[in-house]
Structures are given as C-alpha cells and as structure tokens.
C-alpha cells in the first residue's frame with residue numbers, strides 16, 4: 001500500500017501475512033493492543049494505525065515509479081475500466097500451464113487481487129483453480145474480482161459473506177459439497193474452492 005503525503009513523500013507499507021491498517025475516529029478505541037502498532041498516522045478526525053506491518057518505508061514521490069516493489073505492476077483491478085488487453089498481454093508472458101490461481105496473485109500481471117478475492121472470483125466464475133492460465137476465462141475472472149472488490153469497498157461497514165474463502169469443510173452455498181482448501185504456490189497462500197461447482201468437467205459441459 002502506498003500513501004502519498006502532502007510533503008512529497010510516499011509511505012509504503014506491505015502487509016505480508018501479518019499486517020493490517022485500521023482506521024479509527026480520533027480518540028476512539030483500538031481493536032488491537034497498542035504494542036502491536038508499528039505506525040500511527042493522525043489526520044484531522046481520523047487516526048490510521050498500522051498493526052504488525054512488517055515492511056514500512058518512506059520514499060520520495062519522484063522515486064516511486066522506479067521502486068522495485070511497484071516497477072512494472074500490472075493494471076490495477078480497482079481502477080476502472082481495467083485494461084484487460086494489457087492483463088492478457090502480461091499473462092501471455094507467463095507459462096501457459098501455470099495454474100490460474102497463481103496467475104491471479106501475480107501483481108505484475110494484474111495488481112490488487114489478494115487471497116480472498118482470487119478465491120471468490122474463481123468461485124463466481126465456476127473456474128477450477130488448477131486450470132492452466134492459458135485456458136482460463138481471464139477477462140471474466142478479472143471482471144468478477146473488480147465487481148466483488150468494488151462492492152466490498154463500498155460496503156466495508158457490512159462485509160459481504162464469503163462463498164468459499166475461510167470456509168474449509170463447510171457446505172458450498174450452491175451445491176452443499178464441502179469446501180476444500182490447500183496451501184499452494186510460492187507465497188504459500190491458502191486456496192479455497194468448491195470441488196463440484198469449480199470442476200473443469202462442469203465448466204466444459
């Protein structure tokens with residue numbers, strides 16, 4: 001996450017597996033203990049607290065484009081309309097047999113889809129996570145991610161209930177099959193899917 005400060009500096013934080021930003025009214029109660037706060041930003045009637053964030057750095061705005069963490073990022077899934085041609089062009093530079101579940105987390109192909117929304121997008125499109133990326137309906141998946149994530153941002157006070165994310169062993173809301181999960185990929189993120197709704201056989205039939 002990049003926060004542009006009026007001084008011309010940019011605050012870069014990376015949550016990895018542990019970190020989270022919370023925003024509170026000034027003087028409001030924090031939902032995590034103070035000793036876990038790595039950084040506190042006060043702005044008017046709001047306070048933003050970075051809890052357990054492992055990567056925090058200040059960079060100059062002029063250096064932002066050449067920073068290794070953001071150089072060459074793919075189109076942002078939350079900036080509409082998403083440049084799907086560019087996403088496809090970038091996906092074509094990856095191995096065609098790479099599972100689509102891995103491609104969706106590749107920030108240099110498409111930027112901003114985290115672990116929750118890759119799972120929910122693949123469920124929304126009935127896509128088997130292990131589908132080779134070259135055979136997957138990439139446009140549909142990106143559009144689903146944009147739709148679901150935008151709705152989630154708009155409704156942050158009342159988050160949408162998840163269909164598969166975090167529901168290991170619970171019945172699928174469509175077909176009652178128990179949701180599966182598995183830790184996969186270089187980032188060792190846990191993947192969630194319905195083996196019935198998201199089987200490649202059902203997608204092609």
Ligand SMILES: [Zn+2]
Nearest residue numbers: 172175194197
């Ligand atoms: Zn299902």
